[in-house]
Amino acid sequence: MLSIGDLSRRTGVKVPTIRYYEQMGLIEAAERSEGNQRRYERDDLERLAFIRHARDLGLDIPAIRELIALSQHPSEPCADADRIAADHLAAVREKIQRLKKLEQELERIVSHCDGGHSIEECYVIRALSDHRLCEGEH
Amino acid sequence: MLSIGDLSRRTGVKVPTIRYYEQMGLIEAAERSEGNQRRYERDDLERLAFIRHARDLGLDIPAIRELIALSQHPSEPCADADRIAADHLAAVREKIQRLKKLEQELERIVSHCDGGHSIEECYVIRALSDHRLCEGEH
DNA sequence: GATAAATGCTCTAGTTACTAGAGCTTCAAG
DNA sequence: CTTGAAGCTCTAGTAACTAGAGCATTTATC
Structure with missing residues (x-):
């Protein structure tokens, strides 16, 4: 179980930014401790690293949202993911x-x-x- | 005497943007008609073209403000203007x-x-x- | 001179992806 | 058990506009 600060240190994403991503629906609302503090697990770490990486590459939030949605259907064809990346490259x-x-x-x-x-x-x-x-x- | 729409057409700067520049202090508050509409002259046309051009080159508003201030002291040395442009080029x-x-x-x-x-x-x-x-x- | 369309006015709020700060609560270490 | 760090929510600010509401004026036509 990681606090938001732990998550921040491990991914390089600032604490307020993590909360912002939650608000934007890029990461699910985290479980809370008894005292209402966010608690994260390994999955969240990976998700946030994904987001961080995509942002570093300059993808915007709607694009990332779409990529996340796609990544949750592993057996679908990946043409859409490819298109997003290719469009971004063109931009x-x-x-x-x-x-x-x-x-x-x-x-x-x-x-x-x-x-x-x-x-x-x-x-x-x-x-x-x-x-x-x-x-x-x- | 030009209306704000005339000025807009001649410079390619949109009407609300002209008002915005006035608010930001890039152009002086224009004289007004009897009915409170803005009226412009040749000087304003030149000033706005200057701003437009600087924006097209990617200079931000504080930089443009500074360039305008400099341009009003024609006999001063131009080292500052040069620096602004050079810094922007570096960026x-x-x-x-x-x-x-x-x-x-x-x-x-x-x-x-x-x-x-x-x-x-x-x-x-x-x-x-x-x-x-x-x-x-x- | 009347009328209608185009243009103009001010003011507020929305855009992007965060960041800063206030005011308060909870957690962890000693 | 205390204290300082870290966490919470909420609001507002960033850059340079853009959009829209609701109203006033100007201009062209009849």
Whole structure:
């Protein structure tokens, strides 16, 4: 039997976050001690580690909820689980592409400015004021 | 004299967002018509375009506030403006690095699964359940 | 000049995934 | 048996908007 603090230490998920996940329905409401404190078992530890891992990979709560539901039907085909992961991968790739464009634009703006002159002539400010100074679209 | 809708159309910033920026102090409270509607001029158009552009580049509101304040002292040195942009560039680069790690891990997980078997054997679910199946740290 | 549609106003609340804090209770160690 | 750590619930705050209610004004048409 683990207290919420034990569970927290073992999974790296903060105590209030565990309670939040319970509220969101990602983990079942734990049994309680006589004094109304949450008590957990090995199963909960595994479930929470699963959630933690999925969150670290950037999956959002609805996606995790769905994966948990799927994992409770071991004999069903796994196409849905695969799709969730693949969709997320696509989203991550898109985000990277968008950020790379930003990186380029910022790089260009920053490289025109060495911080050694006045605001009036500052390329950073000028570039922000005038979109025409940009190369790509964003 | 432009209405808030005119301003919105010309800058691509939605009407409620313009009001929000006013509330946040990014643009000055506009003059009002007799019937209490906001009326804007060319200056406001430029200011809002500046904000829009900075937001598109991913700068947050405190940073934009600071840039606006700086831009109002044209003869000061521009080191601060340069620093804001450079810091943001660094943050963007970090985010890209983090996402690339995620991309790799997800790629690996997804590539092990073709959606054609059962949840029980599904690599997506197994990988999430067991962090030891991962290659990098995340 | 009347009327109706479009636009504008303010205010409140919702979004995501937590985090912080208040005020109180329970647990574990000595 | 005391005391300090840990736990409990509940509310509110974060970032940058977005949605909607309920009402007022403006503009175009007749």
